[in-house]
Amino acid sequence: MYGHYFGLSELPFSIAPDPRYLYLSQQHREAQAHLLYGLNSDGGFVLLTGEVGTGKTTVCRSLLEQVPPQTDLAFILNPKCTAQELLAAICDELAIKVKGGENRLKLLTDAINSHLLQAHGNGRHTVLIIDEAQNLSSEVLEQIRLLTNLETNRHKLLQIILLGQPELLDKLNHPELRQLSQRITARYHLAPLCYKEMQAYIAHRLAVAGIEAPLFKPASLKKLYKITRGIPRLINVICDRALLGAYVQRQPRVELKTLNRAAFEVLGQPDSNRYQRPLAWTGGLLLIGIGLLAALHFWPTPDIHRAESRPADEAATERVASLSMEQKATDDIWQWPATLTTDVSQIMAYQRLFALWGIEYQPAEHPVVCRFARSQQLDCSFQDAGLDTLRQQNHPAVFRLTRQDGNAIYATLSHIDEQQARARLTIGDQVKTIALTELERHWPGSYVLLWRPPPEYQDPLYPGSRGQAVNWLERQLALWQGRAPRTEVRYDEQLENDVKAFQRSHGLTADGIFGPNTGIYFNATRVLGLPLLNREVD
Template identity: 55%
Template sequence: MYSDYFGIRENAFSITPDPRYLYMSERHREAFAHLLYGAVESGGFVQLTGEVGTGKTTVCRAFLDQLPEQVDVALLLNPPETPRELLLGIITELRIPLRTPEAPLKVLVDRLNAALLAGHAKGRRTVVIIDEAQNIRPEVLEQVRLLTNLETRTAKLLQLFLIGQPELREQLTRPSLRQVAQRITARYHLEPLSRAETEDYIRHRLTVAGCREGLFTTGAMKQVYQESEGIPRVINILCDRALLGAFAVDKAQVDGPMVRYAARQWRGAQRPRDGRRGLWRGAGIAAALLLLATALVYTYRDEYLDLPLLRTLLTPALAAPVHAPAAPAVAEPAAP
């Protein structure tokens, strides 16, 4: 919508994981190196984790683009729910002929093993990547572990990559999954971008899209970092909405207030930290009421004090749910 207005060829901040826009920060380079290491070394698992939106999928797609032609890839974007679904997903991705999907589990494993042996004899390697691996059930992870037993005398036939959110790390610390954790030969946790990297990230994406310098002021990029906490997906969303807002009010640059407005509209009427402030305010009022009641009881303990009445007055205030005050609604600027 605003591309022509700002002189860019395309949307620079699409949330689609386009490898052309891959910004290789130091953290992303390290994650990429771990994936390449796993593709070269045979056996075991490679584990890549990171918060939602930190760029795991984008790094993974760039990694796939770098794999040589003799590498076969099975990419499972949705975590399988059963061992059978896992095996069928791998067999389907590798285009291995299968007479019937209803075959017993052992038959599926044997069919996969035969195809892998045939590929190994031709000098081919096989990589299995499971995305959103934090949602894999323990029994499926155990089947994944058993797949690492498919091997020749000198080499493993499968290299497995587990890509997921931080919960995957926590899951693999369970005693029941220690055999799976012991098979992990390389692991890396992808952290959000720093402030300097966030600014470089914004400039990089604008440059790839063919944009001129100075579209975002220094204050705007600082505000983007504060609002996004360095998470690339959130950076994209905020920058896209801020550009739309600048276009709507006929401004040539995005400044800090525009970014704050975009963040407020994206999150809704109220920021999460405002809710916490309201919660503490309500808790403080409740504590003050309790202190007042204690003081009254202590001061007039020898005199008549209508305790049932006092309890009747205080109970509703203490039992009422605490709500943060709602932020005023802000109208979207009308597009010209």
Template identity: 40%
Template sequence: MYNRHFGLSRQPFSIAPNPRFLYMSPQHREALAHLVYGVRNRDGFVQLTGEVGTGKTTICRCLVERLPQGVEVALILNPRISALELVASLCDELKIPYPKDTTSIKVLTDALNTYLLANHAAGRRTVLIIDEAQCLSAETLEQVRLLTNLETSNAKLLQIILVGQPELRELLARDDLRQLAQRITARFHLQPISRAETAAYIRHRLRLAGSDKAVFDERAIDLIHRLAKGVPRLINVLCDRAMLGAFAEGRHAIDPRIVRRAATEVLPMAGQDQARRSPRYLGKALTLLLGLGLVLGLGYYLSPPGGSPISGLTPVPLAEPVLPPSPPGPTGEAPALPPSPPASASIRSGPPAAAPAASETAEAVDVMPEATPEPAMPAEPMPEPSLAERLDTAGSTAAARAWAGLYRLWGYDSAAATDEQACAQAPSGGLSCLQGAGSWGLLRRFDRPAVLLLQADDGRTVAVVLLRIDGDRVAVEVDGEALWIPAGEIESRWYGAYRLLWKTPPSGNLVLRPGMRGAGVRWLRERVAKANYPADAATADPALYDESLKVAVEALQRAHGLVADGIAGAHTFIVLNNLVADPEIPYLVGAATAASE
């Protein structure tokens, strides 16, 4: 109703769970990362809870849209069902045939088990998402637990994500459900968003709907946050009605007065003295629309032939910045960056969150190494282009160009078109892939260029290269073109998925653990000592991963926020490479910073 009035292309504050409009606050990004981590690691149970309207269902739909090929999802939205109905609903979601008149859970479970085994043999995974899981009865929850008993000798055949309100946590704390609770390997609870996040949330949804204008003033946002208590769904309801009210009054800016009036109409406890009044804005809006229709009709009737009664606004084209081409050089030259914006040196914060090391075992493809050049930094600043436009116009080869750009930073060529091909190529250059889901802070602390998956306004996922971090601004390469953008702009479009390359030890080991012996262990002992975490120098065999080396590795891991298990994997190797600056490694903020961290 008010979209044209505010210059919008779509409704910005619908309460429908649309993943395209999902605002990724740090905690929403972490929640999605928990779900992705659980799916990738084939964990039996993952739990996501939060108050009504905090974005749980939207995050789940976002997860479904971003799961890789080979993952099949069954989504149950109405859990007020019996144990038999639950298994039957799961079979229906997966299109598993079974006798429709059966009343036997065993018959259904046998059919499900046969299907899951066939999926597993074909390399596919199956995920069950149960929304509103707090409504499950104890009997049905026990059946859910029994479903995780469907397994092979080394893998669960069915992964289950339980999504619900805080009552789900209370339910699973019951003594008779402790067996199920003990199988939950990842938990996350969504809290209401902060005032700063409320402002960013409102701007994010308006931008995706087509407006970069400050429709709500700061005092209006203060009031919205206070009335909605930081709950995104209530923020949507308030903003939607406030925009309708502004439209009815012919205003393009929303102040606290308009928000307060809107609250009396949509929030049950706001303005109880006006609770019985009929909505004001709806009548005004309908009257205004009727009058506008009469004016348009009269204008059309009286306009001369071929004329237009009301001329449309002509959009002013954005100046397309001309980024300088990469200077001529040998094959394997790193992508040219646009000029760095004036900003203070990047400060990298505390230790990274722990995550499992990625191990790539695909067949290697030969690559030709080149010297790793410094990215070209032109002296004259260029106008900043629009990230949204670049993402929307990115072609089908954006992923291949992203991997090519990442490999060029390491001094190699790559013609890989998929993640699998790119990671299979890595060992030939003494590299390995690390694929995961994490936070922006984790990427800063890895200090490696990375391929990120960003959401375009048209809903597509576009692969880009994160080239450089400079304070609160970052350089990215989108479909072969580099540009500087505010870090917040890329964070709002990123859902945590990353792919990066890291330099493996000379021995080629991807993991080193106690009890192992060889050149890789000797290298690890030397690197740990250089990082000021020396093992016992009197050890009888420096090529043996003994207890003294395990203690030294654990100390290093604790100091840098890693899981202190004494097992050296991708994260530990990346930390070691950062502590001992290596000129062959490209960094996000520079080798000096990496070495001093």
């Protein structure tokens, strides 16, 4: 449900071990290297352990995509069985036919040994992977060890990879299993992610699912790490629930309160004594869906048309004025029609925002705002910043206002008059003019704005980048510096230094990378014909 709302191609936080979503932190790379060693070595045991949910199975699934063509693989997922049942499962995995007889255990062992000899003679390598190996009894582990006794003068014929929780390490330390423990040629223990790894992990999964916007506010991420201690499976479950909660509440990103509610529903424990009972998200989904559909189909859609002959910002201003039906300005931003719900106000706020860019936005046809923006050569930028920062960025923005009674509404900030210290907002179909001090007093600390990336821009530009976006950036910086532009350039040291100079001139971090944040300031100061909050600013 929330995937469509956020513009995701699929749900990013499934707990299924999909190798596409594998985030290779340094330790995950090392774990994968150990397993690859096990696939290509000449026999013995390879051991990978880690706490529940740290990614052992996902690493192993990724390994399966790298299996050499000459390898025969047996993968046992549920090893809580007897020695005979395990040997039978291995025979099924390797398609080994076993004749009937009284001593079933011996027949299975002989059949496996015969198959391994034949496979070796044919130039094949056989690997057995056992997941959840901590569930194996000592008797079964000893039987597995006996399978590795079959060998030639130079090679063992079976390679075994054991994946398990830390209890497996304790079990292997028992005296009766010392022979098996001595045959382990490679060991690795997966620890939970650190905070920076967790941030990269979440960003990676969102990117695989089709969106690069930060859907979690910084305070939410910090609390998430405190709750999960960096365990990927817990991160997945809580993130999934939190995005569902943000969707139900029509939030553009996951707020701290929403994250706390998600953790409560997943773990069943309150965060503090002041924790209130969470919203019944799942029970309210049907009503929310019906309400949104009603808003899309029955709320009167403003008559927005693209202007062809007038400047975009001037024409958009006139359209917004006409859409407001000449509503009388008021200083009270908390007064809005009772029929104007959070959902409807959000739809109308983005319609106003696109109108300022000279674009008609029909949410019934394009329900995902940022995906529609990209189709119009624009992009969304989610910002955690104060009103002063937005005034410097000088772009119209959509933000959320929440009253003390909990009711929330979305507004579009379309104009700031710095001389009069007043701001113009659109809420629903009403235009309101308020003092900047009043707006600052109620500023939520986050907002969404649109910006126009360079042509063919896909990702942030950095040293080594090439293409039309880099050529465009070179021309704009040459105009800024009053020099002749170079042609067909790459992102070299000179261009990097020019970007750093521009960043320093606007109080930005001078990292020499041209990404969304630098691009927004570039739009506001170097690109003509774009909508600005303060049109008197040069």
